[in-house]
Amino acid sequence: MFDDQESFTxxxxxxxxxxxxxxxxxxxxxxGVVAIKDISFDIxxxxxxxxxxxxxxxxxxMLNVISGFYNxxxxxxxxxxxxxxxxKPYEVAQQGIARTFQNIALFEGMSxxxxxxxxxxxxxxxxxxxxxxxxxxxxxxxxxNREAVEKIIDFLEIQNIRKxxxxxxxxxxxxxxxxxxxxxxxxxxxxxxxxxxxxxVEEKEDMSRFILDVNDEYSTTIAxxxxxxxxxxxxxxxxxxxxxxxxIGDGTPDEVRNNQAVIDAYLGVAHD
Amino acid sequence: xxxxxxxxxxxxxxxxxxxxxxxTFANRPAYREKEFGIWQSWTWAEAAEEIDAxxxxxxxxxxxxxxxxxxxxxxxxxxxxxxxxxxxxxxxPVALYQDAxxxxxxxxxxxxxxxxxxxxxxxxxxxxxxxxxxxxxxDQIIYVDKRGLRKYDHTHMNALQDVQAxxxxxxFRLEPILRExxxxxxxxxxxxxxxxxxxxxxxxxxxxxxxNIIETAxxxxxxxxxxxxxxxxxxxxxxxxxxxxxxxxxxxxAGFCVNCPEGEHTMMTDLREIGPTYYFAPPRVFETxxxxxxIRMEDAGRFKKRLFDxxxxxxxxxxxxxxDGKPVSAGDKLRxxxxxxxxxxxxxxxxGFSNVRVGYTAGEAIGPEIFDFYRSLGINLKQLYGQxxxxxxxxxxxxxxxxxxxxxxxxxxxxxxxxxxxxxxxxSPGVFVEYYKNAESTASTKDPxxxxxxxxxxxxxxxxxxxxxxxxxxxxxxxxxxxxxxxxYVENKLKFYPNILExxxxxxxxxRCCAMVNIDLSAVASWAERNNVSYASYQELAGHPLxxxxxxxxxxxxxxxxxxxxxxxxxxxxxxLVLHKQLDADDGELTRTxxxxxxxxxxxxxxxxxxxxxxxxxxxxxxxxxxxxxxKGQITATLSLRDAKVFDRAHQVAAE
Numbered sequence: 001m002f003d004d005q006e007s008f009t010x011x012x013x014x015x016x017x018x019x020x021x022x023x024x025x026x027x028x029x030x031x032g033v034v035a036i037k038d039i040s041f042d043i044x045x046x047x048x049x050x051x052x053x054x055x056x057x058x059x060x061x062m063l064n065v066i067s068g069f070y071n072x073x074x075x076x077x078x079x080x081x082x083x084x085x086x087x088k089p090y091e092v093a094q095q096g097i098a099r100t101f102q103n104i105a106l107f108e109g110m111s112x113x114x115x116x117x118x119x120x121x122x123x124x125x126x127x128x129x130x131x132x133x134x135x136x137x138x139x140x141x142x143x144x145n146r147e148a149v150e151k152i153i154d155f156l157e158i159q160n161i162r163k164x165x166x167x168x169x170x171x172x173x174x175x176x177x178x179x180x181x182x183x184x185x186x187x188x189x190x191x192x193x194x195x196x197x198x199x200x201v202e203e204k205e206d207m208s209r210f211i212l213d214v215n216d217e218y219s220t221t222i223a224x225x226x227x228x229x230x231x232x233x234x235x236x237x238x239x240x241x242x243x244x245x246x247x248i249g250d251g252t253p254d255e256v257r258n259n260q261a262v263i264d265a266y267l268g269v270a271h272d
Numbered sequence: 273x274x275x276x277x278x279x280x281x282x283x284x285x286x287x288x289x290x291x292x293x294x295x296t297f298a299n300r301p302a303y304r305e306k307e308f309g310i311w312q313s314w315t316w317a318e319a320a321e322e323i324d325a326x327x328x329x330x331x332x333x334x335x336x337x338x339x340x341x342x343x344x345x346x347x348x349x350x351x352x353x354x355x356x357x358x359x360x361x362x363x364x365p366v367a368l369y370q371d372a373x374x375x376x377x378x379x380x381x382x383x384x385x386x387x388x389x390x391x392x393x394x395x396x397x398x399x400x401x402x403x404x405x406x407x408x409x410x411d412q413i414i415y416v417d418k419r420g421l422r423k424y425d426h427t428h429m430n431a432l433q434d435v436q437a438x439x440x441x442x443x444f445r446l447e448p449i450l451r452e453x454x455x456x457x458x459x460x461x462x463x464x465x466x467x468x469x470x471x472x473x474x475x476x477x478x479x480x481x482x483x484n485i486i487e488t489a490x491x492x493x494x495x496x497x498x499x500x501x502x503x504x505x506x507x508x509x510x511x512x513x514x515x516x517x518x519x520x521x522x523x524x525x526a527g528f529c530v531n532c533p534e535g536e537h538t539m540m541t542d543l544r545e546i547g548p549t550y551y552f553a554p555p556r557v558f559e560t561x562x563x564x565x566x567i568r569m570e571d572a573g574r575f576k577k578r579l580f581d582x583x584x585x586x587x588x589x590x591x592x593x594x595x596d597g598k599p600v601s602a603g604d605k606l607r608x609x610x611x612x613x614x615x616x617x618x619x620x621x622x623x624g625f626s627n628v629r630v631g632y633t634a635g636e637a638i639g640p641e642i643f644d645f646y647r648s649l650g651i652n653l654k655q656l657y658g659q660x661x662x663x664x665x666x667x668x669x670x671x672x673x674x675x676x677x678x679x680x681x682x683x684x685x686x687x688x689x690x691x692x693x694x695x696x697x698x699x700s701p702g703v704f705v706e707y708y709k710n711a712e713s714t715a716s717t718k719d720p721x722x723x724x725x726x727x728x729x730x731x732x733x734x735x736x737x738x739x740x741x742x743x744x745x746x747x748x749x750x751x752x753x754x755x756x757x758x759x760x761y762v763e764n765k766l767k768f769y770p771n772i773l774e775x776x777x778x779x780x781x782x783x784r785c786c787a788m789v790n791i792d793l794s795a796v797a798s799w800a801e802r803n804n805v806s807y808a809s810y811q812e813l814a815g816h817p818l819x820x821x822x823x824x825x826x827x828x829x830x831x832x833x834x835x836x837x838x839x840x841x842x843x844x845x846x847x848x849l850v851l852h853k854q855l856d857a858d859d860g861e862l863t864r865t866x867x868x869x870x871x872x873x874x875x876x877x878x879x880x881x882x883x884x885x886x887x888x889x890x891x892x893x894x895x896x897x898x899x900x901x902x903x904k905g906q907i908t909a910t911l912s913l914r915d916a917k918v919f920d921r922a923h924q925v926a927a928e
Contacts, residue, residue, distance in 0.1 A: 150308035150309045154307070159535050
């Protein structure tokens, strides 16, 4: 079903477009350690793309390459049909890529609202003076951004903790706030690094629903790393499987599930 | 007789009241809802326009007079409007509990024969789609919140916004039809159908006419001098008759503003922001708030704690008297004023009660300490007694005659009589028309003269004329030795301890009473934290020996207090256990209004009951639990059974 045709509709009625991002023969080394070895795959517009693999397989490194945080020694990253040069973080944000982190990276002392507000930084254009005096453009901008943030708060159903400092929240909610901050940047491509790590079943179900809803409501393309196989198979349209820095499988959840190399990597066989 | 009551002018239906308000109070706020962090408001004129648009949209979808339109979701203006719009079209609105599972929902939908269903959000739509597998005849689903619903099959589904837009667009064609439908409505047309929560069996559909609702609203609004300036917070289930009377009946009659919170969990914040003047809550809400305050005061600094204790003592001493207008010494008055400045004022503000002029609690008995706490702060909290069949009001307490142990005098227009067996009967303009499709139950509840059996046993106090309720008439029984058994009386005494959330006393036909107790997690957890008791789960905390000791103390204190009453001294608790799970409506152990279902509990926990009446020290048990999404699971536990000390009766030595 995923051949070269430009766009098509999935069985559940979503439209998946052409290639948005393409990784071509990526190799990433840290000194002598090869984290990623000659990996190629693509991400299509509107899909949910999962990257899975055992611990140390290089998944997070891969996500960091996608986000532009790491520059691979070999290979090319193509985004929207253009080859991407090394970038600064704000340039990544401007391109419409946002992410969440495996270990939550929020401002613990700030309220949920303020944390999500930081995600709107890219939309604040008024100058320092105007901001400081709270005058003219700064005020109009704040109102507009606050409105966007309130929509996200409503979307993620966290109205009751709007003013609560993030440090006081339980883990599952912090994860949701982090998703909120990423959404505030109105990304085209959302990267989620283990969005469900450490969650109980109920929290996982909630998070899965939010991920599907984000994809559906905002038409956001999502690339995620996840350990929970059940979740990955249910959520994603296509899965890349990595092991020891190499790609060992790529395809729909069903294809991947029946791939011998993947089964071996997960169940464990002796490596030569 | 009820039928002799004359209509007030032309105001004989909710749509007529609405039109009246749109004229008289055109620019006063009618509805507010917090959304996206901001209170949005609609004036009566705007609300009337919105409701017309919805009604015309319903007409466009083919809503016929007499059709049933089910409404399910949290309290939102759009849902109240849908109810009024359905009435305008001559259809009959039926409100459902939003936390009902698909099975319960299916029963009601099937029974009432709903053709249209208005849902709050995707969750409710999903349930209705499930229901449609077994219940046919649901023709149109309409939803308020669009989220997640875009990809659903819309051949018989619409967003309320779109329905409204369609109605507006076609108003030249539809408005004359709508006006015709409205004109037909009179005092005897059905206003709403509400289902009883069903303590004893399947829910029954109570049909209430415009007369029932409007007469009741009028009388009760007069009783408490409600005006268009009141503010209420609509947070109790739409399907509950109380919310219907407060947020539809009285609001439409008096023209006051109904405020809808942002969501279930923001209720406390929203309460504080709105500062209602007229407030209703079941005892559990007051209990929880008091428990929260006490927990926070335990954690407060020593100075603050002492200040709080000092002024609360003064409040308890003179607060209720001041509220009742009784004479209080000048010194106490001054001290109370200071207390108001330092403690009561800020506390009331935190609780959201700064502006409360009239507050009611009902549904269950409220603990005297809890009741007095709020009254001593200067909050005019009163009790009322009512039921769905009466359009709520049977008795209520007038200002200045408020006590924790009575439920007040008959409400205006209500007659009360106690029959030989002690059961309370009433007759009023609010008495329901019938149980829908259940002539048999209607006949057994309401006699030809309009007297309705409440199912509660009680008596009227000679000195004050106030009604006192003892228990459900069905639950009052005899013990093996012939002594009177009133479980609720003992359970309430137990529940007044903050550490005990729920209690079930067993003993009908037995030689002695035993009890099953649910701990209150927030109160006991806070106690555990202060006393270095560690635990990993509800179950572990509930089974902790120190917790059991604490509950045992409570039980023994209750036993001592029960002995005071000669008639009920036999109801002392001999043995008890603390349950390993919280009683839950999803498991059928409670009704959706959080009342205990004795029969279900007795059957489900029959092994535990048996053990209580044996000599066993502990019992191993397996219990089925239902999760919120409808899946089922098993939990297992070994519960210890404790003997409690019982006290000598006045004239007879107790068994131990």
